[in-house]
Amino acid sequence: MTDSQRIGVAVFGAGRIGKIHAGNLARHPHAQLRYVVDVHAPFAEELAAKHGAAVATVEQALADPAIRAVVIGSSTDTHADLIQRSAAAGKAIFCEKPVDLDVERARACAVAVKKAGVTCMIGFQRRFDPTFAALKQRLDAGEIGTPEMLVVTSRDPSPPPAAYIARSGGVFKDMLIHDFDIFRWILGGEAVSVHATGASPNLPEVAAAGDISHAAVTLRTRDGALCQINTSRRAAYGYDQRFEVLGSKGLLQAGNVRPTQVVAWGEQAISSDKPEAFFLERYRDAYALEIEHFFDALANGTPVRTTIEDGIKALELAELATQSWREGRALECSV
Amino acid sequence: MTDSQRIGVAVFGAGRIGKIHAGNLARHPHAQLRYVVDVHAPFAEELAAKHGAAVATVEQALADPAIRAVVIGSSTDTHADLIQRSAAAGKAIFCEKPVDLDVERARACAVAVKKAGVTCMIGFQRRFDPTFAALKQRLDAGEIGTPEMLVVTSRDPSPPPAAYIARSGGVFKDMLIHDFDIFRWILGGEAVSVHATGASPNLPEVAAAGDISHAAVTLRTRDGALCQINTSRRAAYGYDQRFEVLGSKGLLQAGNVRPTQVVAWGEQAISSDKPEAFFLERYRDAYALEIEHFFDALANGTPVRTTIEDGIKALELAELATQSWREGRALECSV
């Protein structure tokens, strides 16, 4: 394949996640990283140099007809603007979650994407995790009959700085948005009721930032399937990412991933590794597979699995959960 | 120990659970089974014969001064009456859960017990399960710091007949009363809010009986500890009894018990046993240990671990959960 046949790509954001996407797309036979854009010039230069790409501004990147796709990994407050401008420029878009913290603004992005007729994929990488994806495939194949109940455990090893929490949109939009997407993906239906409650045990700094560190959410679909999500900003034993779905004929469990399979039998106990340290390690394969999927879809003209509509639905649930928690009551809804 | 020094016991109810309690107390060095009482004479006779006891009426049993304790394993609608009469007769009481389906009537029993000054233990056998008890001990020893979040999975292999469901008091009083006790026991605090929702996916006969087969409950303590309970009347893979508690310094998990430790590595998968079939198998040791505890407490004059107050508190939570589910809203409470 000649360079001119490949899909020229601009990456917006050269931070942690931008680097990962850049590294992954560099391995794709149909993608070619051409520009790196970042407000912090040294970051852009370093990443561009590593992959033989050039540093550019947003305008330059979007003006170049060789750029057929953009990967948005910049800060959340830039997502909506970049989506709208990229859509207007006719570029295919891969954007990190969330579309925006404001639901109205996110909806406007969806309208822009639809109007432009471009592909827009939101980075719900968990759907690409080999364990989660295998579970979903087996569920869809009917292995456990109809799904009836989903239990999701989603915990971070330790809370981010208070400053981050204050502008994060709150735990439901910042952390649980992934779990709301898991809910919709696994149960295959929309919520008709949402209840959320929470607290910040032993984490006064989270409460001081107007947020909660621990949350318990219950969702119900029109079909009567139930979902419980439990989360916390701190788990002393590390990053905990599990879910299990009860069906009419059995249960499918998606467990944590351990760095090694060493088991130590000692004088006190038998012990194995803690889970993979954090999302970059836990979802290493998932990040690679979602980018592969995006460029495969572009190359083959097939639809992407996680659309901007998925991004908005998850955001709406996060908003409702936030409201439920703040008002202390369950909400009827039809997301 | 001579017979006259042992604690004479009457067992009320010679059904499945009565037989188990009779067998267990027969092994206790301080207990002596003297009477078996059952409305169905052949049951009473068979059980009495097996243990060298006599068949009697409630009146006869309670009138005999040699009877110092009663074990109530008869049907739920007889519990309150038997508790009140036994208390009035000065007998120590071991009674299966629930005290009664009606909270007011249960409270009246507590008053009667208190007035009589007799010991009254409610059969929350799960607290005596070796796995659950070991977890609780380690929690109390501070191994994971302060408890912050409890997730309970409690599922039956298959639903009881519709006729049973109709008079069971509903899933919250019939099944989850045990889980409400686990909540109080593990988190060590009372609920300030309760939210319950449910459905009967694929089980129209349960819905027809006015009940739900699947329920999701969320509780919150005054200290901000959260609890999620998920339950179902049917789990194709068997009886599922697990919980896990997140603390500020780690997590403690109580897993299912398997009949054997055989693992088969086959052409399709690596497989191990399903959990113990149902509560009689799963809690075999727990049933023995709770009876041992009751008679140890009587012999030593020490308090019992699961009192009639515990029975009432769990019942109150079941009542609130039922109301929350029926009304579709979260309830503030102070149980």
Added chain:
Amino acid sequence: MTDSQRIGVAVFGAGRIGKIHAGNLARHPHAQLRYVVDVHAPFAEELAAKHGAAVATVEQALADPAIRAVVIGSSTDTHADLIQRSAAAGKAIFCEKPVDLDVERARACAVAVKKAGVTCMIGFQRRFDPTFAALKQRLDAGEIGTPEMLVVTSRDPSPPPAAYIARSGGVFKDMLIHDFDIFRWILGGEAVSVHATGASPNLPEVAAAGDISHAAVTLRTRDGALCQINTSRRAAYGYDQRFEVLGSKGLLQAGNVRPTQVVAWGEQAISSDKPEAFFLERYRDAYALEIEHFFDALANGTPVRTTIEDGIKALELAELATQSWREGRALECSV
């Protein structure tokens, strides 16, 4: 059943294992413990009192026609004599392993048993362990096709006193005799070659007693099935009793049993319980089930599963392994 219809039993040996057998047979509906015999009078008295039996001498017990069965749990050096005398008196015999440390003497016992036409069961309790027995049943049902290779791990928590080791007959007769029985039971064939080697790393006191603490044995059956046994007198993590058998269609593994199913997720690792502490705990059920089997067989006139011939075959393998280790060479054999 009246007392005269029950099988009168004398227990020889009121030590640790004698107490366990007495307790178990006391629960059997067809057995009645009548005499306890022990050279140490207080032991005999205590155990007899506990079960409402009388203290007796060997002569008295064997002379009483009401005694139809004996349970031999006295020291190893008394087994052969008691077997021969009990057989001569026409009593059914349950005897702890080994029959004797001397193969010739053990064979003489088998001759005596055969001549007397009495039942004689040797206490290879592991065959009655629920996990091991379930594995065997599944193997026999063809779940993994033909067995081809057996790997046995058999380790004690810590070595016995040097004085015990010196008179134990050595590690092969003292510890591995159980594993040789597992080999014969699981692979269903006799050995045609035996190789054993060993050492006493970090345990000079074992070497000083003329024994080894760690041994590795390899056996081969006529059919070409292979077996490796690894053992040690010390495992810092406790009592390790596992085996796994590879068949033409899969693998069956028999794992250790843990006291509880608690799993702790901590800052360093995820940990579960060590195995059950030692043989009395690990094989609690097995001891009960083997005694139940013995009295069931007597009551029903059916054969016992572990005969004196099994005891001799295992002893012969232990003798060959000892020789192989001492001479440093593999031995052809036809046990």
Added chain:
Amino acid sequence: MTDSQRIGVAVFGAGRIGKIHAGNLARHPHAQLRYVVDVHAPFAEELAAKHGAAVATVEQALADPAIRAVVIGSSTDTHADLIQRSAAAGKAIFCEKPVDLDVERARACAVAVKKAGVTCMIGFQRRFDPTFAALKQRLDAGEIGTPEMLVVTSRDPSPPPAAYIARSGGVFKDMLIHDFDIFRWILGGEAVSVHATGASPNLPEVAAAGDISHAAVTLRTRDGALCQINTSRRAAYGYDQRFEVLGSKGLLQAGNVRPTQVVAWGEQAISSDKPEAFFLERYRDAYALEIEHFFDALANGTPVRTTIEDGIKALELAELATQSWREGRALECSV
């Protein structure tokens, strides 16, 4: 880094393993794949094209001074010749196991390497497996005290074609050479005795090829540490690669790796994935890490972890095991 500063590499062999090494070295910042050599031209062309390298003959590759290292992944019978010629040409060498099937010839290679003063690393990739390497690191850190006993389970999913077996050098040189290397690496000592036995149950074609499919090997070190290796050419449940080491203070186990962490709870059993399918999947990371290590060592001038001496030691043990099996006796040795 400019191209002229990078380490020019020629890959010999463009088959399955050659492709893997080429892919891995292409990602190394200090390595540059320049030539691909293969007797089958289309294979060489395809692999060269993929990595922007040229097709060459052995002569051309070795004559080019820009080539500083060679990676030998061609058929076993070419290894010795290529090692000797590469050493003579002053190239650093990475060679797949075994050095040669003939021990004398392998030793001649070691002499040639030493004389030339070049780096020569043998591809014992298992030492680089994250699980095995983590175990080794913890062992070396003293976590379980002194190693006393090693049990290795090493089984292939299904036997190779009879034609392959016939020229493979036999199961000990073809399969177990990896396990002999594990023995030396983990126990950190050389063997003083070797015993091997085997059979070909249900695999007459293996026996017809003069080999065995199932083998049981026992090794003993000078320090009295024991090792048992069990192997088979067929395991219906897949590729089985485990070992465990007993130390004076505990046990460390290295388990299989599963493709996903999905667990299915069904009506019959609870089941998880079989192990990774075969060596290419199981040791994917290990293959990448060994190549990274090789080029890191070249770039930094540090020694490699698996030398040609390691290759010869493992080969000597394979030869001794073959002899032990053929002669039916244990062999003293001082490898």
